[in-house]
Amino acid sequence: MPKQKIYTYLLLFTAINFVAINSFAQQESYIQSLDKQNHWVDSVYHKLSRKHRVAQLLFVRAHTNKGQAYEDSVGMVIKDQQIGGLVFFQGGPGRQLNLSNKYQKLAKVPLLIAMDGEWGLGMRLDSTISYPYQMALGAIQDNTLIYKMGQQIAYDFKRIGLQMNLGPDMDINNNPNNPVINYRSFGDNMYNVAKKGIAYFKGMQDAGLLVTAKHFPGHGDTNVDSHFDLPLLPYTRKRLDSLEEYPFREAINAGISGVMIAHMSIPALDSTTHLPSTLSRPIITGILKDSLKFKGLVVSDAMEMKGVVKYFPDGEADVRAFIAGNDIIELSENSDRAIKLIRKAVRQGKVSKEEFEARVKKVLAAKYWAGLNQYRPALPGNLAADLNRPEAKDLVQQLSDASVTLIKGNPTALKLNPFLKTAILSIGVSSPTVFQQETAKSFPNCKIFMVDKNTEAVELKNILGLLNKYEQVIVGIHDTRLRPASKLNYTSDVKLMIADLAGRANTIMSIFANAYAIAGLPGIEKSTALMVCYQNSPEMQKAVAKILSGNLKPTGKLPVSVNVFFPTGTGL
Template identity: 85%
Template structure:
């Protein structure tokens, strides 16, 4: 009898473990799902006409800030053409949710809803949370925080009825003057870019969101914005293989569901004159699909961009992208024209029937994986509270705390005495900042100074004279522009003022701007205490005050090389 009891207990423990393991098992990935036949996908595919199969590959632009006539025009495209999906841009979350619910009623096959959300919904939508930019995330040493962010971004997307984040950016930004990638990249170290990108998209995918690494084969070392012209990537195949492509290879190995192709001329990979990589079969099919064995969704960058239509107008770009190996043709200038031209190309045998079927079924399989086989409307109830919760805001603060990077200083120069006479200076602004307001709570004997970026020399001289009367000076250098560019738009006198302050022994400087801006501030390297915080967010301004008060130990490391004084990886712990 005792033996029987032991066996029974053992069996019960095994079954209990099985239940626990299954409860925490992750959903099968999109890439894994492609290995098994899907009856829903097959059924939908067989019901579609050839024209509507082609239409599944087309994703068109949508907004909620352009008025009713624009919204209605998109609805007409959905109804008439039965396209595969939408890419939403600027607007508001409530308006978008309601519009998506209306649009889905017009589609015979549910639409796949995509957005660019490199820093979450806030990249496109008002009244939503913006997580830190990818360069800021590049400074963080604990990648589990970035995974956690990925899961939250996925929850935010799904809450408004979206299924596909066209992120992360996995370009290696090794050109400080890059006009289009820059702070959108995790940095200039290919290993760091790969690890951060994988942490981010794994979080999103584990929480049920489709993702796309961009911009293959690597847009980080260009000085032309492909929105306006075709960038040239003039490097050797060996260089591209070892550097630019590295994060994408790692992402593919880690199971990324999609890859977005850049518009770039890359002679080492395809010698065709003025041919963007989005239209190159040797690059898309030859390298990405055949050599790198990528089986997921291949997505074009926007096909309305000058980098592609400048040399291939009138729908020619859409057909060439289709033939090159594209699965999702994003933002064609004219989707109806694109469908008809691709239909004609298919009739002439541009690609095989088998290859065409694989493309369409990949898009349908993505819809199935996203749950669109059992489509349910997103609910507008409590939307604002759900996408702006204390938990989301706490996560932004955690990420910000982990990004603060000390470039110069130690405990004696960084941690300040709250009882000394203190000047709190914000440069580049005309009104008090979150940094000043937060610091003032901890330094009761303080005065606030604002220095506008265009203050004339005589005004700066007076301020410097006043600052000499204070026992300690806390300085914030702010870039208040919407996007943190590589160079500050301060006048030369304000830059000289920063150099003057950097040379004073009682001054702590924090840069709330793109890390590259430090290279344009000669003399700042003389600081006894210097921190870089990558962007001008209220959370990072609060993080610095925690460091000054000794309640936060900064662990960030510089994700890009600024100059000879501050190379990649610089970061001093306290």
């Protein structure tokens, strides 16, 4: 069969698959479904033993990159404990699909399977698509693009047998030094965070995927990573109500299906010493459920994190999380122990039987809404093509194009003469970049230069001397690390070179790194033109090349305040 015909068939199969999976898109939201009696939920609940009712609240960790013994151990937990669900981490999509199908066969009640996919499957799985980080999305002015991204991500999740995304992140990142949220946030403007988060989760929910806004009541203004210790949020109740909680309140009003609780000490909301918000009934039941009227799934952050178990070891964190009001207790250190302790708490009346029943049924109702009452295994055929379909890749490029932000200069400054002698320089790299290769197509009289992040001062001086011979210089500043941190790991000499270049006429700079990194590059504000591109992806680099060729206008607006020169909202 000719290659073109095979490709046409593949596209047709993908399109049919997309329609089939998304024809399941819900006519009513999960929240709306909770108002109706559900005979499947009632029937399953009454058939479960007390132990297995408790087990429905427990979700355990799963991987596909840790070998057969690990996979078998998770299977034994499912078979013996009949837990409610799984949270998958690193691995590959084909392996995960097959393992999910295998695990579902071991469960008497179908498992609700979740994964962190803030930027799509690529956050956890190899050979899948990664959408831009949320900080980049925060710059976009057309939120319908983010809604479309949500739909595409829902397709990918459902395609490999997932029913829940533990995202979006709806924290307001108002601390540039935040070590754990940062680029995962839509920015520091609460209105923008709320609008972007709602567009994203509505895209997913409308396509039949359960979602989880995180990390309530707000993890954006901390300088401690709760994976390693308990962060303190020392602000007043008034400030927390008006700022941190705002995106979550808006998400609840918009019908979000789930909210994840942060591990933070918040004395203004609960003064108990060293008590994480995850274990606080005043915060979870008092504020989230009673005051904010949230009726959906309350999900704990991972219960194995030091921020929660440091002060409450040996299963105490699990039982306290249950008493506080969490519906899903995620990643207990020991799920068997947690089930026993929670059963004991129910017997002792620490949570009423009515409340316990309602919470178990809420998890079962989520399974029903996700279609698990008529569970069908995910199909392995044509998986790679489905997960890397052209329309999804095109959307990544559209999102990247729409996020590039011109924070210094104007459209005239971007109109370089294609026939002048041009230097195209990438800093922070040791080989030619996509940015250089794509930009060079528009400048026939150009030469490519590279500067590594650790280049010696003598060599930097030589390169600066060579650049004096060029009439215009196009510079890309790259952070090649997987996660773009607030500060570039360049030597001081390389940073001085950037300042030198910025002070020259006809120099255009693009920073393919965290927007906050600009603050650590004094003098860069003197550039003839400066574009921030948020991350070092090929799509961002192609977007800048399109701008420099005159085929695209930069329309993004800065979603965070970098310094006095570049406050939130800066952009053409």
